Amino acid sequence: MLEVADLRKTFRAHKRKVSALDGVSFVVKSGEVVALLGANGAGKTTTMRMIAGLIVPDSGTVRLEGYAPDTKGYNARLGVLLDTARSSSARLGVMENLEYTAALRGLSPKEAKIRALRLTDELGLVDKRDAPTQTLSKGMLSKLALANALIHQPRCMLLDEPTLGLDLEAGDALEERIKEMALSGVAVLLTTHQMEVADRLADRVVILVGGQVLLDKPRAELISQFGVQTYRLTFENSLENFSTHFPSTITGNQMTITLPDPHGLYTILDALHPRAIINIEKLEVDLGTIFRKAIKDAEVKA
Amino acid sequence: MNTLLLFRIEFIRSIWELKRNPFQTVTGLIVLGVIFYLILGAGRLLSSNAPTTASTASLILNYTLGMIVFSQVSLPSSLIRTESKNGMLEHLFLSGHSLATIFTARALGGLFLNILQMGVLLGGLLLLTGTTLEWSWYMVIPMLIAMISALGFGFWFGSVAMLIKDNSGVLVLSQLFLFGLVALPLIKDLWFYLIPIASATSLVNWAAFGGKPDFEYLLPALMSALGYFISGTFLLQKSLQIAKQKGILGHE
Numbered sequence: 357m358l359e360v361a362d363l364r365k366t367f368r369a370h371k372r373k374v375s376a377l378d379g380v381s382f383v384v385k386s387g388e389v390v391a392l393l394g395a396n397g398a399g400k401t402t403t404m405r406m407i408a409g410l411i412v413p414d415s416g417t418v419r420l421e422g423y424a425p426d427t428k429g430y431n432a433r434l435g436v437l438l439d440t441a442r443s444s445s446a447r448l449g450v451m452e453n454l455e456y457t458a459a460l461r462g463l464s465p466k467e468a469k470i471r472a473l474r475l476t477d478e479l480g481l482v483d484k485r486d487a488p489t490q491t492l493s494k495g496m497l498s499k500l501a502l503a504n505a506l507i508h509q510p511r512c513m514l515l516d517e518p519t520l521g522l523d524l525e526a527g528d529a530l531e532e533r534i535k536e537m538a539l540s541g542v543a544v545l546l547t548t549h550q551m552e553v554a555d556r557l558a559d560r561v562v563i564l565v566g567g568q569v570l571l572d573k574p575r576a577e578l579i580s581q582f583g584v585q586t587y588r589l590t591f592e593n594s595l596e597n598f599s600t601h602f603p604s605t606i607t608g609n610q611m612t613i614t615l616p617d618p619h620g621l622y623t624i625l626d627a628l629h630p631r632a633i634i635n636i637e638k639l640e641v642d643l644g645t646i647f648r649k650a651i652k653d654a655e656v657k658a
Numbered sequence: 659m660n661t662l663l664l665f666r667i668e669f670i671r672s673i674w675e676l677k678r679n680p681f682q683t684v685t686g687l688i689v690l691g692v693i694f695y696l697i698l699g700a701g702r703l704l705s706s707n708a709p710t711t712a713s714t715a716s717l718i719l720n721y722t723l724g725m726i727v728f729s730q731v732s733l734p735s736s737l738i739r740t741e742s743k744n745g746m747l748e749h750l751f752l753s754g755h756s757l758a759t760i761f762t763a764r765a766l767g768g769l770f771l772n773i774l775q776m777g778v779l780l781g782g783l784l785l786l787t788g789t790t791l792e793w794s795w796y797m798v799i800p801m802l803i804a805m806i807s808a809l810g811f812g813f814w815f816g817s818v819a820m821l822i823k824d825n826s827g828v829l830v831l832s833q834l835f836l837f838g839l840v841a842l843p844l845i846k847d848l849w850f851y852l853i854p855i856a857s858a859t860s861l862v863n864w865a866a867f868g869g870k871p872d873f874e875y876l877l878p879a880l881m882s883a884l885g886y887f888i889s890g891t892f893l894l895q896k897s898l899q900i901a902k903q904k905g906i907l908g909h910e
Contacts, residue, residue: 459667
């Protein structure tokens with residue numbers, strides 16, 4: 357389990373103090389995938405780098421299964437993938453890269469070889485084992501980066517924008533691997549701007565705004581608690597030139613409406629009378645909609 | 659045990675790199691040979707006296723020594739720069755080894771090949787210029803001391819590279835300074851031992867031309883080298899802390 361408690365960090369920029377993190381706390385349990393979301397500059401990368409031990413917080417603590425950063429126990433349990441496009445030595449081949457990282461992590465040459473062979477097999481890099489790194493495609497490089505991060509079998513994985521710049525196939529494969537990691541009991545913390553990725557992977561969502569945790573909830577709870585309801589109404593006839601006094605999107609004979617609570621639907625239906633409705637469909641609310649609404653609400657409150 | 663594994667893998671890594679990029683090594687040697695001839699030619703143009711075999715041999719020795727020393731001095735900062743570009747710096751930091759250990763392991767891992775390359779360069783230049791250099795076992799100890807001093811001095815540059823990633827300009831300038839240092843003759847004053855690398859390389863030079871450096875000179879040279887190594891390690895650790903505070907670790 358990864359425990360982040362009350363992290364605070366202020367940087368100096370142009371002789372001004374800028375608060376990057378202001379009391380960030382959350383937990384990632386074993387086998388759980390937590391999506392750390394936020395706009396640019398919200399503090400996601402600073403949080404990730406702090407957990408990786410690359411930035412020292414002004415105050416607050418990070419613990420991984422009880423171990424503090426920069427200790428042997430912590431480093432042995434943490435896997436880091438902060439940049440999928442470049443996390444390997446360009447002058448070496450695929451197997452050499454993996455064996456090198458394994459040795460850095462203290463694995464014996466025999467064990468390093470076994471794990472490198474297994475990972476290249478699992479991640480579809482068998483044909484590329486001897487290939488020089490600089491000849492690999494972006495998708496292959498991301499697989500190698502992931503293999504490098506997994507070689508010492510970490511108990512917690514930090515993934516910063518793991519699917520960024522990957523094609524659909526490579527992205528799907530990486531998502532599949534993340535799910536497998538979680539199933540095997542690894543605590544996964546990921547950041548992404550691709551809400552559909554977070555939607556597919558996250559068990560829990562932490563939203564950062566201005567270096568503070570705005571929301572920290574299980575994804576399912578977030579969707580039901582946030583109270584956003586989206587419906588698609590299908591009419592018998594086209595809705596061309598039809599205007600409404602409530603926010604809606606009209607396409608042909610279909611109207612999509614987003615309501616703060618389900619009771620509002622009756623008012624809308626009254627307003628639409630006597631137009632014939634042939635179907636009412638409740639749409640699954642995606643994380644993107646919730647994220648946008650959360651940010652908007654926070655701005656209104658501020 | 660882990661440290662031994664690190665030293666082992668760094669040695670293997672240098673062989674992997676040589677196997678994968680052999681042309682780079684060959685071209686590097688050719689370029690170094692051409693640069694030597696340019697220096698030799700410039701020296702002949704500027705000097706009124708005709709060069710003697712001894713002065714050419716001394717130039718070849720100091721040139722090769724300078725190259726070895728420079729590769730050690732530039733290693734920590736170039737490693738920080740390239741590994742931060744590769745995105746491997748995080749793996750190095752999370753390996754649990756101290757930076758000084760990692761740099762020393764990389765330096766020692768590559769030392770065999772470095773010496774092999776420089777040996778080829780030295781032999782090639784001696785052959786081409788028709789000069790000879792007397793091999794003496796007395797050269798080995800001061801050479802090792804020079805390596806320790808150069809690596810320690812490299813830690814100083816590395817500590818700067820940790821905070822300012824692109825310091826390649828400073829390194830190029832330092833090259834001129836280093837070549838000046840390795841060519842210094844042995845001066846039997848205490849202050850001379852405060853200069854990085856020079857005391858050890860002057861002993862190599864002395865031994866190469868028939869001198870026998872005894873304990874009286876080797877000990878202060880070793881103390882000087884250890885001083886640079888220890889202070890370099892301290893500076894490296896300090897700049898690592900500052901980089902972590904500033905949040906600039908691992909960034910290009």
